[in-house]
Amino acid sequence: GAVVSQHPSWVICKSGTSVKIECRSLDFQATTMFWYRQFPKQSLMLMATSNEGSKATYEQGVEKDKFLINHASLTLSTLTVTSAHPEDSSFYICSAGGWAREGPNEQYFGPGTRLTVT
Amino acid sequence: EDQVTQSPEALRLQEGESSSLNCSYTVSGLRGLFWYRQDPGKGPEFLFTLYSAGEEKEKERLKATLTKKESFLHITAPKPEDSATYLCAVQAQAGNNRKLIWGLGTSLAVNP
Numbered sequence: 254g255a256v257v258s259q260h261p262s263w264v265i266c267k268s269g270t271s272v273k274i275e276c277r278s279l280d281f282q283a284t285t286m287f288w289y290r291q292f293p294k295q296s297l298m299l300m301a302t303s304n305e306g307s308k309a310t311y312e313q314g315v316e317k318d319k320f321l322i323n324h325a326s327l328t329l330s331t332l333t334v335t336s337a338h339p340e341d342s343s344f345y346i347c348s349a350g351g352w353a354r355e356g357p358n359e360q361y362f363g364p365g366t367r368l369t370v371t
Numbered sequence: 372e373d374q375v376t377q378s379p380e381a382l383r384l385q386e387g388e389s390s391s392l393n394c395s396y397t398v399s400g401l402r403g404l405f406w407y408r409q410d411p412g413k414g415p416e417f418l419f420t421l422y423s424a425g426e427e428k429e430k431e432r433l434k435a436t437l438t439k440k441e442s443f444l445h446i447t448a449p450k451p452e453d454s455a456t457y458l459c460a461v462q463a464q465a466g467n468n469r470k471l472i473w474g475l476g477t478s479l480a481v482n483p
Contacts, residue, residue: 259414296473296475297415297458299470358403359417359420360471362414362416365412
């Protein structure tokens with residue numbers, strides 16, 4: 254149980270184009286999904302938290318107009334990197350959780366998407 | 372400020388050589404502490420949740436323990452396939468979201 258998928262697993266795009274990454278919870282309904290980025294040999298950096306049917310909450314320093322997040326259903330969230338530039342190249346990982354009303358909630362992670370902007 | 376510190380940064384063991392990884396935390400009310408394993412180029416894999424001081428959980432060669440200030444991940448007789456980065460994270464009582472505060476991880480290498 255608690256399987257999260259991401260698509261695509263890797264993508265190469267040209268500078269100035271937009272890229273959409275999908276995150277799906279396959280066997281459970283996720284009220285909350287999280288988007289992270291990770292640079293080589295560094296820990297996870299939370300970009301934003303999204304709750305189904307509402308606007309995402311972005312972390313300080315993350316441009317909401319550049320990283321568009323949509324959480325249209327309990328099983329799907331998307332991250333769109335708009336007008337990508339080489340500095341946006343990174344490993345993007347989503348996680349899903351928050352289905353329990355009380356107590357701590359584990360987050361279950363997708364396999365990640367490697368984005369390279371040329 | 373809520374904070375998580377993991378040590379050591381890197382650890383190299385011989386197969387069968389048991390050891391422990393440390394996760395020290397300061398948080399304004401602990402909702403839960405989480406351990407994850409991450410292999411290169413992959414997303415973190417959930418291992419354990421610990422809720423309160425004194426709690427212990429085990430899974431194969433791994434055992435996680437929790438006190439009011441820190442958590443240990445004990446690895447007994449490790450095998451090369453246990454090589455990975457082990458991440459610790461805490462969730463605070465304050466706030467309505469489920470944001471995790473992450474440590475930088477311990478990179479474990481187990482030599483055959």
